[in-house]
Amino acid sequence: MKEMLQTVSxxxxxxLLRAHFRPxxxxxxxxxxxxxxxxxLAHDVLSGEDxxxxxxxxxxxxxxxxxxxxxxxxxxxxYLRLAGTVEMGQVPEEDIGEGVAMIVYTGGILPKGADAVVMIEHTTRWETGEVEIQRQVAPGENHxxxxxxxxxxxVALSAGTNIxxxxxxxxxxxGILDVPVRLRPRVAIVSTGNEIVDADIHPNSGQMRDVNTWTLTSLVEECGGEPLATGIVHDDFDALSAVHRDCLREAQIVVISGGSSKGAHDVVADxxxxxxxxxxxxxxxxxxxGKPVIIGVAKGKACFGLPGHPISxxxxFHIFVEPAIDLLLSRNRRRARTIQATLSTSIPSAPGRDDFVRVVIRENEGLLVADPxxxxxxxxxxxxxxxxxVHVPAAREGFSPGETVEVKIW
Structure with a gap:
């Protein structure tokens, strides 16, 4: 059995993934x-009009x-002279000259010569054909x-944009109704473990239903890939090797869950x-x-061994597999949804290790609070x-109650 390599950040x-996986x-x-x-998007999309x-x-x-x-x-x-109304969907025939105003609605086209719009709340219209302007506006205001x-x-949208x-x-x-896009990369999902059974089976003592196939295939789809679920493979080197060979032929990425930590039946690394x-x-x-993660490359394909515990x-997957999918798609890194919240209780952390702590967000007196x-x-x-x-960086020894932290939303 292959020995664990030195733990890295x-x-x-x-x-290392970017250095070895250059698809x-x-x-x-x-x-x-x-x-x-x-x-x-596979290529830049240009606008054909203003x-x-x-x-x-x-x-x-x-x-x-x-x-x-x-x-x-x-x-x-x-006081300005009222010269008429700009009807919705119509290009005004009259120009706006000095001392002249025209009624315009939200989304309406400005007449030539006009360079601002006065909100109707700041005006009074008189029967004399004049409009009283009660607030000055600057050029470019309200249009x-x-x-x-x-x-x-x-360029309206650049290559690598996630749609x-x-x-x-x-x-x-x-007015662009078809676009050039990258084909979705195929990501093979393999669940391992002698104790794992299909989700439609009632587990016996010592068994558990397969969760990771469902969570990981869903994550692949969310990240723009095409999942290929292979089913459950027992902790057997020959059986897993045969499935892995098939995955390398059919997919660009292989993700194996379970069997990544040290143990007698942990054969994924080998x-x-x-x-x-x-x-x-x-x-x-x-x-x-997530400590016992395995990352490798074989036959030009990215291979990952993920822990068997679903949360890990x-x-x-988010930290390591998603960037590999991004490389295949030449995709700009997707922006994570984040919010700022006040921590309700302390989050301890060991120095030299990145910790990821789940939180619930609630509102208290108009402020967002994060409960671990x-x-x-x-x-x-x-x-x-x-x-x-909440991500606790390796350089920190945790967060204290009352600190403002960044929460990445699932």
Whole structure:
């Protein structure tokens, strides 16, 4: 059995992964935006037009020349001649000249000559055909300029962008209905353990249902990959080697859960190491939970051995497997959802180790408070009953009650 390598930091493990795993990007294909949610752009997307094509009001009010309103106040109003109304969806035929105003609605096009909009709340309309302006406005106030959303022939969305709901709307606004995207990388998921049974089986004494296949395949999909679940493999070198060989042929990444720590039946490191060069280069990371993570490369494919405990496996997936998927997609790193919260109780931590502590977020007198959720990493309910986690860096010896901490939302 392969001995555990020296424990390394998270940063060192990621650096080694990037050094040894240098895949070509996944091939690209064109896809309707109807199916593009969660996909990754393979090439830059250029705008074919200015969006909006004309300056548009962001308020109901009066289109004016800002210079005509200078000095206006409730006690010293300015009076402008009302020249008509800009109808929604119509391009104004009249220009705004000196001393003139036109009614404009939210989203309406500004007439030529207008460079600001006075909110209707700051005006009074008189039967004489004049409008009383009770507040001055600056050039550019209460409207968006032409091309503020996108400029013709400029990059609207760059290659590597993960397409979310907002990108879907942006593409629709640009009139772009199909886009070049990367094919989803295939990620093989293997659960190991003599004690593991399928989720539809009632476990006997000493057995437990397979949780990791379901959590890890779901995470693969959330991260833009295509999961290939192989089922459960017993702690047997030959059996796991055969499955691993198949996975290396079919997938770009192989994730094996269970059998990553030292023990008589822990064969994952040996299987990965004997599958091709360079083999295993990380076996043990200074983090909790998730210390016995294995990282290797065989036949140009990234191979991971994750702990069998569900919480450890899920956390290790986010930290190590997701970046490997990003490399295959040439994807810009996805921004984690974070919030600031006040810690309700202390979080102790051993120096020299990165700790990840689950928390629940609650509101107290208008402030967000983070309550640590304590428990063993084998209890999947702790993930269900928590909102996110606090990362305690290796250089810290924990956090004290009342400290403001960053919470990464699941």
């Amino acid at each position: 998270i940063e060192e493990a990621l650096s 070509d990007p996944m091939p690209s294909t064109r896809m309707s935006i109807r199916d593009a949610l969660g996909q990754t 969006i909006p094509a004309y300056p548009r009001s962001t308020m109901d009010g009066y289109a004016v020349r800002a210079a005509d309103t200078f000095g206006a106040s409730p006690s010293n109003p300015v 968006v300029r032409a091309g503020a959303d996108a400029r013709r022939n400029e 979310r709901s907002q990108e879907m709307g942006y593409l629709a606004a640009l 299987v990965i190491d004997q599958s091709g060069e360079p083999g295993v280069f990380v076996h043990g990371i200074s983090m909790k939970p 496996a899920m956390l290790a 959720v304590l428990g063993k990493s084998g209890l999947i309910s702790l993930m269900v009953n928590s909102d996110g986690f």
